[in-house]
Amino acid sequence: MNDLLLALIQAALILGLAPLVTGIIRKVKALLQSRRGPPVLQPYYDLRKLFRKSSVISSDASWITSVTPFVCMIAMMVAALLVPVFITASFGSLGDLIVVVYLFATARFFMALAALDAGSTFGGMGSSREMMISAIIEPAILLSIFSAALIAGTTDLAGISQVLVLGGTDLLRPTLFLAFAAFFIATLAENARIPFDNPATHLELTMIHEAMLLEYSGKQLALMEMASMTKLMLCITIAWSAFFPFGMATELSPLPVAVGLIAFLVKLLLFALAIALIESSMAKMRLFRLPNLLTGSFILAFLAVMSFYIL
Amino acid sequence: MGKGVVTERYPNIPYVPHDGIHGAPSFNMDKCRSDKTCEEICPTDAIHIEPDQLCIDLGLCIFCGDCALACPHHAVTMTNEFELASKRRKGLVRVHAIKQ
Amino acid sequence: MNPKLMSEIVASMPDEIAKGIQKTGLREGGVWMTVDRDLLPKIAGHIHNSWGAALVSMHAVDNRFITSDFKLCVVLALKGQDDFVTLVASVDAKDPVFPSLTSEIFCANWYEREIHDMFGLRAKGHPDLRPLVLYDDWPEAAFPLRKDFPVDAKVPRVPRPYVFREVEGEGIFVVPVGPVHAGVIEPGHFRFSVAGEPIIDLEIRLGYAHKGIEKLSERLDYAKGVHLAERISGDNGFAHSLAYCQAIEALSSVSVPDRARYLRCVFAELERVHTHLGDVGGIALDTAFTIGAQHAFILRERMMDVNDLLTGSRFLRGVNCIGGVRKDIDEEGRSKLIERLVMVKLDYQEFYDDVTSTPSVMDRLETTGVLSCEAASDLNIVGPAGRASGVDRDVRRDHPYAGYRNLSFKVPVLRQGDVNARFQVKSEEIMESISIIEQAISNIPEGELRARVPVPAPGKTAMSLVESPRGELVHWIVAGDGSPFRHKIRDASFHNWRAMEVAVLGDIVPDFPLVNKSFGLSYAGNDL
Structure with missing residues (x-):
């Protein structure tokens, strides 16, 4: 019961802070470009605006288009229950880290289908590019998670973070660093960031993630955008909780929880800053060079697993 | 990077345009002799002179400044007024009474 | 001759x-x-x-x-x-x-x-007589530029099919893009035939921005026609109005005062600098290298600000008039201009180094959108796009006009023909233009700003070529009674759009916007 309550609180925190992270990344990118940029809370205003609008759906679309926004959002909400944020507890009996990865995959699957549904060419191109990227990134994510699971002896994310926090600096091994690096690249790929995709582009021929959203408008677009922002938040939270959860509370008492919250916010900011800096310093890579980078992520994850056994 | 923010704080801080920009034309009705020079020279027919008033439609005006150059009595000057938006199309038409 | x-x-x-x-x-x-x-x-x-x-x-x-x-x-x-x-x-x-x-x-x-x-x-014997600008529901026998077609004629809508080139094969898809695009840009239709990502064929259909400018020009007085010319292709307005004014001046055989000729050079080069800055910024933006792009856009804004300061118009509108120029540059304007040019020159060097030292950007620019030298000369490609593919033509050097005879400048020509080559040509041209402005402004002779030009007698013909930032543009006029009898306008984009169909072959679809931006073409200038 305690677990469920904590999981609900942490899920609410994830969902509530997700637009803020996107806002911070955009603000930092704007400042690096010598622009003032939109307010940090702009994504909230955008969502509020979209929720008030009615939507237009193509007459050629089927039930998949109507169902997909809900599938995506629900998948993210369920995943949010499974991820510990500031305390090493989550609703683990519902599923472990592999379930989280496949919740992401379900959302992606439905998004790709919905993009093809309306029969528009950009959606089709977006789907095919997304599938190409995800085909390579999924094994990388799984391997990097397995390396953390190997150290902790469980694939339940709460369990992994518990073991790592309690183990302290003894458990600080190269495995964790390599797996974190692999997961960082995977985060950029999963969330349509430069060098994989430009989230701020208006060029429909270059879009990967945005192309799949082109047919949506109004409330459904708000749900899809919210799902994307939540996915980014979840990836960041998983990255820290699975590999460097130090600072997280292990017991439900005021001081550790406070420390856990502050540690989480600081780590969140650091990750967001890193994403913004990387996005600003390079261009989007050529499409057919992306598998090289993704394979690099896979190799890092593979090395992480190897180093667990060797080192 | 490291250049600081260059975005201006308009409209919180008003923007002062350079002198001599082609903003809205202003008509000094004391000097106007309603000889219709400006109406004929205007390339977009934005100026209409009726017996008792002169109308300029800023929605048609292209701010070329031909009227200011052509007026023999120097009654027209191009000001640097650039904030000309209006919520209604009628709001863009300015009417000046002709002094007899 | x-x-x-x-x-x-x-x-x-x-x-x-x-x-x-x-x-x-x-x-x-x-x-x-x-x-x-x-x-x-x-x-x-x-x-x-x-x-x-x-x-x-x-x-x-x-x-x-x-x-x-x-x-x-x-x-x-x-x-x-x-x-x-x-x-x-x-x-x-x-x-x-x-x-x-x-x-x-x-x-x-x-x-x-x-x-x-x-x-x-x-x-x-023409291989392809489909309509160029009048299609979809324009009736067949209505020809707008004929003298018996009134300007305000109401034409009935008669649906006509427009057949595109077909590419057949296993796994070939047709991707139609536009004329309504996902971003706020001009309308144009691009029909790709792709095999997955690589482009097998591209067909461009334009004409959506056709406004009947040549017909309009036939009923406007010559003085009003200058304003029309400035608005043919908004960001090349000065070049178009310069060609128009020079054509009218040739019709009346009037020569423009020296001071005006030098000032025309200064303003034309100012237009070239800000247009090229926008183009190179756009190239960086389309590779998602936003910091570099913003840097170039900030410089462009500084140049447009100096245009505003000198002439009252950011796009240099209202500067050209028949017989000379309407705006002068005084001592204060001159010193501010030189100061601004020095700042832009240094800053641009910083931007250029930034872009060329970022491997991810250079990887996107090199070998993309290659236009071979042979294709460029067959298609008569003009401007920086042509000069990046070996076509050594520049109207300022080959058919000097305004004050260019007395100014010295280099014309950069490269042979690779890829996006990087066009980027390099535009970068060098920015530097050359700044040097031209500095030369012109320091040696400008005193004198009148405009000459009196009598109304040309009907029947005479004159032509004027100008090197706009996009390339060579032409205004060819037959004088009528107080207004042109026939005014033929040909913007540089009319030739260069055909280069796009050739340059993208073999590249992948996501590289198309980059190639498009590197040519930097005008839809409105093409359609008239």
Whole structure:
């Protein structure tokens, strides 16, 4: 019961802070470009605006288009229950880290289908590019998670973070660093960031993630955008909780929880800053060079697993 | 990077345009002799002179400044007024009474 | 032009072609030849191929109410010389066909389609007579540029199919893009045939921004026509109005005061600098290198601000007038201009180094969108896009106008023809333009700003070429009664759009916007 309550609180925190992270990344990118940029809370205003609008759906679309926004959002909400944020507890009996990865995959699957549904060419191109990227990134994510699971002896994310926090600096091994690096690249790929995709582009021929959203408008677009922002938040939270959860509370008492919250916010900011800096310093890579980078992520994850056994 | 923010704080801080920009034309009705020079020279027919008033439609005006150059009595000057938006199309038409 | 050249040209033609020449003459614009309609393609082809002449324009004039025929004009620019050859053929109103020049001069393709749209003269043997700008529901027999077609005619809507090229094969998809795009840009339709990501074929259909400018111009006084010319292609407004003014000045045989000529150079180069800055920023933006792009856009804003300061208009509108310029640059303006140019020069060097030292950006720019030198010269590509593919033509150097005769500058020419080459050419041109402005502004002679130009007498013809930031543009005018009788406008984009269809072949679809931006073409200038 305690677990469920904590999981609900942490899920609410994830969902509530997700637009803020996107806002911070955009603000930092704007400042690096010598622009003032939109307010940090702009994504909230955008969502509020979209929720008030009615939507237009193509007459050629089927039930998949109507169902997909809900599938995506629900998948993210369920995943949010499974991820510990500031305390090493989550609703683990519902599923472990592999379930989280496949919740992401379900959302992606439905998004790709919905993009093809309306029969528009950009959606089709977006789907095919997304599938190409995800085909390579999924094994990388799984391997990097397995390396953390190997150290902790469980694939339940709460369990992994518990073991790592309690183990302290003894458990600080190269495995964790390599797996974190692999997961960082995977985060950029999963969330349509430069060098994989430009989230701020208006060029429909270059879009990967945005192309799949082109047919949506109004409330459904708000749900899809919210799902994307939540996915980014979840990836960041998983990255820290699975590999460097130090600072997280292990017991439900005021001081550790406070420390856990502050540690989480600081780590969140650091990750967001890193994403913004990387996005600003390079261009989007050529499409057919992306598998090289993704394979690099896979190799890092593979090395992480190897180093667990060797080192 | 490291250049600081260059975005201006308009409209919180008003923007002062350079002198001599082609903003809205202003008509000094004391000097106007309603000889219709400006109406004929205007390339977009934005100026209409009726017996008792002169109308300029800023929605048609292209701010070329031909009227200011052509007026023999120097009654027209191009000001640097650039904030000309209006919520209604009628709001863009300015009417000046002709002094007899 | 020396008369010897004219006789050399005539003498070099084989006899069966030369018998088509009815009359030759020398005018200020060069050689004029009246030729037989049926031998026009061969004569034009001979001059184009053997003398390396570039096709400058091909258009028709509706002379039915004067000489009961249409006149077909082909203007060619001789290579390496400041001379033109204009061929005029008469097309009978009762038999409105003429043999197509496309087999001899490849570049004539779109010109003939435009003539068919506007005048109804059919080019026999043309490979593709689909309408160029009037389609979808324009009725077949309505030809806007004919004299008996009133400007305010209401045309019934008659649906017409427009058939695109088909590419068939296993796994080939057709991706139609536009005219409504996901971003706020001008309308244009691009039909890709792709095999997955690589582009097998691209067909471009434009004409959505057709406004009937040539028809409008026929009823505007010459003075008002300057304002119309400035708005043909918004960001090249100064170049267009300069060509128009120079054509009218040539019609009246008036020479512009020296001070005005130098000032025209200064303003034309200012326009070139800010347009190129926008282009290179756009190239960086389309590779998602936003920091670099913003840097270039900030510099562009600084240049437009100095335009505003000097002339009261960010786009240099209202500066050109027939006979000279309307705005002067005083001491204070001059010192502010020089200060700003120095700042832009240093800052631009920083931007350039930034872009060229970021491997992810250079990887996107190199070997993308290659336009071979051969294709560029066959298609008569002009401007920086041509110079990046080996076409060594620059109107400022080859047919000097305004004050360019007294100014020295380099014309960068590269041969790789990829996006990087166009980026390099534009970067060098920015630096050269800054140097031209500095030269012009320091040596500017005192004097009048404008000369009095009498209204041109009807019947005379004049042409003016100007090197706009996009390339060579032409205004060709036959004087009428207080307004042009025929005003032919040809923007640089009219030639260069064809380069896009060739340059993207073999690249993948996501690279298309980058190639498009590297050419930096005008939709409105093309459509008129």
